[in-house]
Amino acid sequence: MRWSGALEWLTEKAGVPGIPGLDGAGVRRRDLNFEGWYADHSELREREKFAFVSGARHETVITRLSEPREFCGFQYFGGGVSLADSLHRAGDESWRPSTPLPREDDRAGLYDSSSKLDPATGDGEIGQVRLDEQGGVDERVDRSLTHGKRGDAVTETTGQEGRGGFFGGLKVWRKEKAQRKLHIAREAGGGYLSERITFQGSEWGRLVAQSTGGRVVLSWVRGPLERVRLALQSYQEKGEPARDSVLFRYGDCYKVGGGTDSAWFRITGDVGPPGDGMEFRLGRPDGRGAPEFFLGLPVSVGPDGLPIQPRPPPARSKGWWEFPVRPSGSPSRAVIGDPSHGARQMYVEDTGGHRSDVRWDDNRVWVRLDDQKMGPRGTAEAGAFLREFDQILAARQEAVAAHDGLARGVPLGEDGTAIVGADKVVITPADGPFGVRVREALGTDPARSRPRIGVEAGHPVHHGQGRIIPGAGWREMELGELAKENNVLVDGKLYPYVINDGLLSSDWPKRRQKVTVQKAMVEVTTAAESPGVLADAYQQQNGRGQSTTWLRVTGPGGRPGNSPVPWRPFPPVTGPSESSSPTPPPSPSPSGQARPGTVLVPVLLACPAAGDRDHTCVP
Numbered sequence: 163m164r165w166s167g168a169l170e171w172l173t174e175k176a177g178v179p180g181i182p183g184l185d186g187a188g189v190r191r192r193d194l195n196f197e198g199w200y201a202d203h204s205e206l207r208e209r210e211k212f213a214f215v216s217g218a219r220h221e222t223v224i225t226r227l228s229e230p231r232e233f234c235g236f237q238y239f240g241g242g243v244s245l246a247d248s249l250h251r252a253g254d255e256s257w258r259p260s261t262p263l264p265r266e267d268d269r270a271g272l273y274d275s276s277s278k279l280d281p282a283t284g285d286g287e288i289g290q291v292r293l294d295e296q297g298g299v300d301e302r303v304d305r306s307l308t309h310g311k312r313g314d315a316v317t318e319t320t321g322q323e324g325r326g327g328f329f330g331g332l333k334v335w336r337k338e339k340a341q342r343k344l345h346i347a348r349e350a351g352g353g354y355l356s357e358r359i360t361f362q363g364s365e366w367g368r369l370v371a372q373s374t375g376g377r378v379v380l381s382w383v384r385g386p387l388e389r390v391r392l393a394l395q396s397y398q399e400k401g402e403p404a405r406d407s408v409l410f411r412y413g414d415c416y417k418v419g420g421g422t423d424s425a426w427f428r429i430t431g432d433v434g435p436p437g438d439g440m441e442f443r444l445g446r447p448d449g450r451g452a453p454e455f456f457l458g459l460p461v462s463v464g465p466d467g468l469p470i471q472p473r474p475p476p477a478r479s480k481g482w483w484e485f486p487v488r489p490s491g492s493p494s495r496a497v498i499g500d501p502s503h504g505a506r507q508m509y510v511e512d513t514g515g516h517r518s519d520v521r522w523d524d525n526r527v528w529v530r531l532d533d534q535k536m537g538p539r540g541t542a543e544a545g546a547f548l549r550e551f552d553q554i555l556a557a558r559q560e561a562v563a564a565h566d567g568l569a570r571g572v573p574l575g576e577d578g579t580a581i582v583g584a585d586k587v588v589i590t591p592a593d594g595p596f597g598v599r600v601r602e603a604l605g606t607d608p609a610r611s612r613p614r615i616g617v618e619a620g621h622p623v624h625h626g627q628g629r630i631i632p633g634a635g636w637r638e639m640e641l642g643e644l645a646k647e648n649n650v651l652v653d654g655k656l657y658p659y660v661i662n663d664g665l666l667s668s669d670w671p672k673r674r675q676k677v678t679v680q681k682a683m684v685e686v687t688t689a690a691e692s693p694g695v696l697a698d699a700y701q702q703q704n705g706r707g708q709s710t711t712w713l714r715v716t717g718p719g720g721r722p723g724n725s726p727v728p729w730r731p732f733p734p735v736t737g738p739s740e741s742s743s744p745t746p747p748p749s750p751s752p753s754g755q756a757r758p759g760t761v762l763v764p765v766l767l768a769c770p771a772a773g774d775r776d777h778t779c780v781p
Contacts, residue, residue: 166246170249171249175249195221251295252293255297257272259273259275259277259278263277263279264281267288271290272290273289273290274291276289277289277290285309287307289305290305302321303319304319304321306318313351315347318345319343319345319346320343321341322340330391332391332395332458333442335436335443335457337435340436340437340438343363345359345360346359353372354371355372360385364387365385367383367388368385369382369383370383379598379602381597383592383593386418386419386420389408389419390427390442391442392407393407393408393427393458394429394442397444398444398446398456402492402493403493405489409542409548409577410485410494410495410549411492412496412497412538413469415427415469417538417545420544420545425463426461426463426469429457430457431455433456433457439459441457441458441459442457442459443457444457463538466532467538467539481531482498482499482521483496483528483529483530484500484528485529485549487523487525487526487551487555488525488552494549499528501523501526501528505521505522505523505526506521506522506523507519507521508520508558508586508587510536510544510547511586511589512541512544513590513596516535518536519533527548542591543574543578543579543580543589543590543592546575546577547580549575550572550580553572554582554587557572557580557582557612558582561582561584569581569583569616571596571600571603571612571614572612574589579596581596581600581615582612599613599624600613600622602624603692605692605695610689611690613697614627616699622698623699625698625701626696626700627697628685628687628763630684630701631682636678637680638676638678638679638771639676639768640674641659641673641674641675641677642673642674644679644766648716649764649765649766650765651682651714651766651767652769653711653712653779654710655779656770659675676772677768677771678768678770678771680766681764682764685756686761687759687760688761693763696714696765697714700712767779
């Protein structure tokens with residue numbers, strides 16, 4: 163294919179001298195063969211494992227078979243090679259921008275002559291074309307690039323749908339030449355970077371990178387379009403959408419997103435001709451092995467946020483939505499129904515301070531239909547809260563029994579996080595500070611204990627269950643030196659030196675401040691907590707009934723540096739309370755004697771060197 167491009171250039175361009183060739187006599191040497199030459203030249207950029215036929219009269223290789231692909235439950239082969247002929251089609255036209263693009267943005271291919279890009283701002287309009295055999299424009303793709311003043315950038319790509327479009331294992335069911343639009347928005351600043359992808363007006367998902375306390379946390383947050391893909395592929399494979407691929411079901415419609423735009427879809431066996439809308443055709447073998455096809459398509463909603471058609475039979479209700487508490491393997495199913503007479507009340511808030519009235523008993527949970535956060539127009543994390551309500555109840559019972567003033571962190575699948583206290587629940591997005599902190603505490607094992615979460619100035623604080631094992635002896639150190647150490651824990655007297663993002667301040671006026679430090683260990687039970695990122699706070703008891711709360715101020719997983727939000731969902735605590743990284747994660751001490759099922763992580767305990775000190779800090 164690449165040689166065809168070179169040959170076309172040699173034949174189409176006037177005045178090209180051509181490639182030097184051999185004379186008419188040719189070359190006949192028995193000691194030359196491709197197999198030996200290929201084996202001797204390891205510097206070739208492309209290497210393949212050819213199977214040569216032994217004993218053949220002429221050099222022969224065994225034909226390689228194409229890898230099969232799966233579509234609608236069947237295996238098929240596809241593909242091919244198109245030889246270069248773009249110069250022939252372009253004719254005398256240059257098909258290059260009239261104003262040259264910056265070198266780093268210039269790519270091979272044919273361009274609309276009006277394409278331009280400002281090298282100073284990065285803003286511009288770029289149009290790329292594909293020509294038909296007569297030299298006319300057959301397809302084109304237009305890109306609009308804009309940049310804001312706060313580190314945000316938007317790339318919007320518009321083109322025409324080609325034949326045989328696929329989205330994962332699904333076939334995109336749109337008519338040929340239908341317009342397609344891809345919107346990519348990037349934001350950066352303050353240790354935060356995100357890329358949000360939207361296709362045909364529906365969010366596919368967003369990739370988020372956050373710098374927290376010496377490391378970068380990467381998160382993929384799926385949007386409605388990604389949930390639709392997962393749901394339809396699981397329907398295609400198993401006959402029903404996977405429970406965690408959707409938020410819940412109402413009638414024969416499935417909710418997959420927040421708000422109303424592209425938030426609902428349904429599956430039908432009535433497969434009509436493709437249109438302009440974003441629909442997917444799926445299929446699988448029926449009981450006899452013959453193919454059967456279905457269509458996954460979006461559903462419009464009414465003023466109340468519910469799907470317009472088809473709707474389940476009307477029910478008498480004063481405006482409540484009912485969900486089952488106990489999960490099953492199928493998507494959670496919602497119906498219209500009033501709370502039972504013995505239903506209890508639960509208050510649920512979001513990080514913006516909106517409060518929702520939730521009623522529940524042992525078998526069902528109810529929310530108001532007109533609730534903008536929990537109702538039909540509610541957010542993805544609210545839908546996940548209703549889907550995972552059995553986990554909410556279990557965490558609430560644990561918080562009530564503990565009497566420690568702390569909440570429990572509950573991941574809501576991949577769609578959100580709940581901070582569950584004894585008297586209220588706060589739901590947050592999966593990539594928010596609370597969601598990131600809960601997942602750091604759980605590590606790769608979701609079966610670990612629910613993390614104990616407190617709130618200080620609007621930030622999540624993970625209170626660890628590990629045991630502090632102090633070392634022997636104290637020594638003095640300057641605050642500026644201490645800030646460079648890994649996994650430093652300070653007592654309450656040094657809290658004024660901790661800045662909002664959970665890091666130790668070592669600016670010029672304070673860097674000479676004297677502190678006393680002691681080497682110690684944190685014993686982490688791996689079945690309960692992840693040793694990869696230590697908790698933000700630990701409690702140390704002594705034999706006289708007194709305790710000290712240590713706050714971690716260095717090491718991976720520091721608290722986010724955003725401005726404090728104006729809410730405090732839980733009472734103040736008194737008394738006890740994956741990616742690349744420049745800071746290495748905590749590791750077991752080679753000299754420590756860890757008990758079975760635990761890991762010892764080395765830390766430094768720090769206290770003021772003089773003045774009123776905690777009893778634990780007195781040498």
